[in-house]
Amino acid sequence: MGAYFLSSGILLVVSKTVSVQVTLIRDGEVLWDEINDLGSNETWLKSELHTQNITDYKDVFLQNGLKETDFLYRL
Numbered sequence: 522m523g524a525y526f527l528s529s530g531i532l533l534v535v536s537k538t539v540s541v542q543v544t545l546i547r548d549g550e551v552l553w554d555e556i557n558d559l560g561s562n563e564t565w566l567k568s569e570l571h572t573q574n575i576t577d578y579k580d581v582f583l584q585n586g587l588k589e590t591d592f593l594y595r596l
Contacts (some may be wrong), residue, residue, distance in 0.1 A: 540587040549579035559588055 524534045543555045545566070566578075575581060581595055 538589055540589055542585050543588045544583065544585035545586045546581045548583075549581060551578050555586070555588075561587060586588055 524532060524554070526532055543558070545552055545555050545559075551566065556562065569580070570578070570584075
């Protein structure tokens with residue numbers, strides 16, 4: 522747990538790390554920024570899809586993943 526003052530004078534308090542859901546594929550289009558934010562790449566994505574017997578991104582309507590992030594309180 523930590524606290525940070527922003528230049529605007531707002532205090533942010535980090536209370537814990539949480540998992541949030543992020544969209545990785547939408548309507549067959551890969552959201553590469555989200556993949557990169559997870560620290561992953563195309564090889565990882567293909568491997569994950571392969572475990573679900575999916576061979577092409579375009580066959581996926583919606584694919585989500587979990588991202589670890591700090592839970593912040595604004596004071």
